Amino acid sequence: MALLNLQLKDFRNIRHARLVPAPGINLLVGPNGSGKTSILEAIHYLGFGRSFRTHLTGRVILQGEQAFTLFARVAREPESLPVGLSKTRGGGTRLKVGGRIADRLADLAHILPIQLIHPEGYNLLTGGPKLRRAYLDWGLFYSHREFFAAWGRFRRLLKQRNALLRQQRPWRELSYWDTQLVAAGEQLTGFRQQYAEAISPVIRDIATDFLPEFDFTFDFFRGWDRQSELARVLEQGYERDLSLGYTQSGPHKAEIRIKARGMPVQDLLSRGQLKLLVCAMRLAQGLYLKQQSGQDCIFLIDDFASELDEQKRSLLAERLNQLGAQVFISAIDITQLGQMITRDNSKLFHVKQGEITENPGVRVSQ
Numbered sequence: 001m002a003l004l005n006l007q008l009k010d011f012r013n014i015r016h017a018r019l020v021p022a023p024g025i026n027l028l029v030g031p032n033g034s035g036k037t038s039i040l041e042a043i044h045y046l047g048f049g050r051s052f053r054t055h056l057t058g059r060v061i062l063q064g065e066q067a068f069t070l071f072a073r074v075a076r077e078p079e080s081l082p083v084g085l086s087k088t089r090g091g092g093t094r095l096k097v098g099g100r101i102a103d104r105l106a107d108l109a110h111i112l113p114i115q116l117i118h119p120e121g122y123n124l125l126t127g128g129p130k131l132r133r134a135y136l137d138w139g140l141f142y143s144h145r146e147f148f149a150a151w152g153r154f155r156r157l158l159k160q161r162n163a164l165l166r167q168q169r170p171w172r173e174l175s176y177w178d179t180q181l182v183a184a185g186e187q188l189t190g191f192r193q194q195y196a197e198a199i200s201p202v203i204r205d206i207a208t209d210f211l212p213e214f215d216f217t218f219d220f221f222r223g224w225d226r227q228s229e230l231a232r233v234l235e236q237g238y239e240r241d242l243s244l245g246y247t248q249s250g251p252h253k254a255e256i257r258i259k260a261r262g263m264p265v266q267d268l269l270s271r272g273q274l275k276l277l278v279c280a281m282r283l284a285q286g287l288y289l290k291q292q293s294g295q296d297c298i299f300l301i302d303d304f305a306s307e308l309d310e311q312k313r314s315l316l317a318e319r320l321n322q323l324g325a326q327v328f329i330s331a332i333d334i335t336q337l338g339q340m341i342t343r344d345n346s347k348l349f350h351v352k353q354g355e356i357t358e359n360p361g362v363r364v365s366q
């Protein structure tokens with residue numbers, strides 16, 4: 001998938017802007033506070049229905065305005081598809097796909113798979129399991145048609161179980177619902193296990209290139225111990241769950257644990273190295289998606305230069321070029337991009353105080 005055009009209205013400091021990006025690498029260059037990240041944030045909004053910087057819609061709408069609107073045309077076979085998203089301060093959302101009102105953000109997400117690499121992205125490794133679970137689930141959302149329904153079913157049943165626990169309901173009442181929870185949970189776990197096994201060698205391959213000094217191991221944790229059945233874990237944990245008011249173990253605690261030299265990577269790697277491993281993980285998902293379904297991701301890379309030395313930046317750029325995906329990269333200065341962006345189908349945009357201008361005829365390789 002690639003964006004053929006993008007329009008922003010009243011989004012952060014951008015009153016109105018229209019971009020016709022290249023199908024390859026798009027460079028957004030401008031000083032601090034000019035609006036580069038806001039453009040990435042807008043594209044992210046179209047793919048995820050939310051920002052990666054705030055969960056408050058009001059922060060994203062241009063001050064003094066009541067709503068923001070984003071519109072894009074997405075390249076698709078046999079013909080391109082218009083998509084639009086508008087959000088108001090009051091919490092209203094208006095979504096359009098192919099000229100029709102859509103009611104689920106998932107409809108938009110399916111059309112626009114997006115991978116984000118940003119300066120705080122190493123959180124994926126240093127933050128809680130939720131982030132690594134979301135990483136696995138992102139891949140499954142695009143690669144397994146049944147995943148989303150299974151995930152939704154499990155979440156509903158878990159919410160209901162937790163509500164019953166808070167109401168101090170007896171075990172026999174919970175056990176009736178647990179049969180369904182276990183079935184949904186095992187299906188979900190099967191999907192995640194499969195995906196974790198498939199994506200790990202793809203990450204390892206790219207990570208070996210970026211960080212040859214480490215040999216990474218990937219261990220999928222399903223959310224409860226290896227020896228026990230989920231039904232048994234729920235039964236045995238009932239008294240404790242009742243006192244806590246929520247379910248302690250299960251697929252909602254799943255994650256992928258990554259180690260090198262026998263240590264969790266978050267305790268061993270430097271920040272730059274963590275960032276590179278996260279880049280490898282994100283690229284791996286894009287590559288795997290393409291291999292499995294022929295679908296391309298859009299890559300958003302905020303502050304390209306931060307914490308990566310020149311050699312590592314070149315390696316990242318090389319991989320991005322090989323992938324052939326549409327990429328949006330923000331940087332303060334074009335010189336930070338060095339020798340690396342050589343693909344012909346690149347464009348350079350200057351961003352200044354919320355105004356975006358294309359720099360025509362500039363070959364991006366320096």
Ligand SMILES: Nc1ncnc2c1ncn2[C@@H]1O[C@H](COP(=O)(O)OP(=O)(O)OP(=O)(O)O)[C@@H](O)[C@H]1O
Pocket residue numbers: 011012013014030031032033034035036037038039058059060061062063330332
């Ligand atoms: N809701 C809003 N309304 C108007 N302006 C806003 C709003 N939210 C943020 N801004 C301003 O928008 C600008 C855009 O910030 P953005 O993070 O996109 O800049 P940037 O070019 O990525 O900067 P940097 O290089 O420092 O990361 C900032 O100057 C910020 O103060």
